Amino acid sequence: MLYLTNYTYSPNQPVVGTLHSKQPVARYVVSGPNADLFTIDKANQLSIKPESAKSSEPFYDITIEAQNPSGSQKNAFRVLKDQFIRNQVIAHRGAWKQSNTTENSLTSLNNAVKLGCMGSEFDVHMSSDSVIFVNHDPAINGINIEKTPAQELAKVKLSNGETLPTLEAYLREGMKQYKTKLILEIKTSKLGRSVALTDRVVAMVHQLKAQAWVEYIAFSYDVCKRVRELDPVAKVSYLNGDKTPAELAADQLNGFDYHLSVLKKNENWIQEAKERKLTTNAWTVNSRSDLQWFLDQKVDYITTNEPELLLELTK
Known part of the structure; x- marks a missing residue:
């Protein structure tokens, strides 16, 4: 199973989260219809492109593929525009x-x-x-x-x-x-x-x-x-x-x-x-x-x- 340290983004915070896996991973790849809206850097941080972060869309569904020499695994995620309330x-x-x-x-x-x-x-x-x-x-x-x-x-x-x-x-x-x-x-x-x-x-x-x-x-x-x-x-x-x-x-x-x-x-x-x-x-x-x-x-x-x-x- 793959994990993200966070699942939200904002126009001021385009980094969604860092990808993790319990198994060694050589490379993470975004796939699916919304793949071109996101990037993954060398530190395995998933980010949304600035123009997409400004969109009125409340969320995007993406698929992350973890590739290694012995094969690959996929997980689907929903990442949200951060509108969560901050009160107590x-x-x-x-x-x-x-x-x-x-x-x-x-x-x-x-x-x-x-x-x-x-x-x-x-x-x-x-x-x-x-x-x-x-x-x-x-x-x-x-x-x-x-x-x-x-x-x-x-x-x-x-x-x-x-x-x-x-x-x-x-x-x-x-x-x-x-x-x-x-x-x-x-x-x-x-x-x-x-x-x-x-x-x-x-x-x-x-x-x-x-x-x-x-x-x-x-x-x-x-x-x-x-x-x-x-x-x-x-x-x-x-x-x-x-x-x-x-x-x-x-x-x-x-x-x-x-x-x-x-x-x-x-x-x-x-x-x-x-x-x-x-x-x-x-x-x-x-x-x-x-x-x-x-x-x-x-x-x-x-x-x-x-x-x-x-x-x-x-x-």
Whole structure:
């Protein structure tokens, strides 16, 4: 598999990212209909030509071929014009509370986009026949997701009338817009299938060419490390709160996403993380006073059920 260190460009930043492969590569070549819009230099940096970077096109699909004496391999990528929002607001399970809709639904995702949130967080579990569904809890309407086949889960209706979304449906919906990141939480399997779930999740993200949108979080440290193994340049943050910034940096994770109580107890971790160039995120922060406290600490992101309030405080 081939990797890019980044998947976005802008008129002022035509370098998209650097190409990497787990296998030795003699030469990278761009192919496909958009090949003439891009270049690859001797440092294996993929760049878009200036005139193309100024185009109104929101993205380009390209194919990269890695050539070596024993053969070649190809990967398809989608690179985006960088329009992603830079604020601290991550809507927890989408924006659902104020609009009285269902959390982790396509509507809550689109609400977060309309509000102007940096990210919309969501959770995934795997059915008994290995189809991935979006839901926070391991069960919905009394139905255990891990013990139920996809055909049965497809009949489940959310409280807002939507069908229980699959990961594929959620990603496809999220990829219709270019402003809000998709913060994908890989839930820990109660049946010991966390690695299998992780493998399928990362494969789906790559299959749909959704890398530019997706960042990963998980409570399982093994899952975080597995994502890093599968995609060495993916953005991965740890949720459980029992690892120091030094430990996260040693394992090459991107940062922490810890409960507010953990960070209030270990306030120094915020500065330590910044010194190690790790991202900092607090969850789930809902009161005005707590939101303001974390804003004063200058954390990178705040995950909240009250994105409207946090957006008001960040104006």
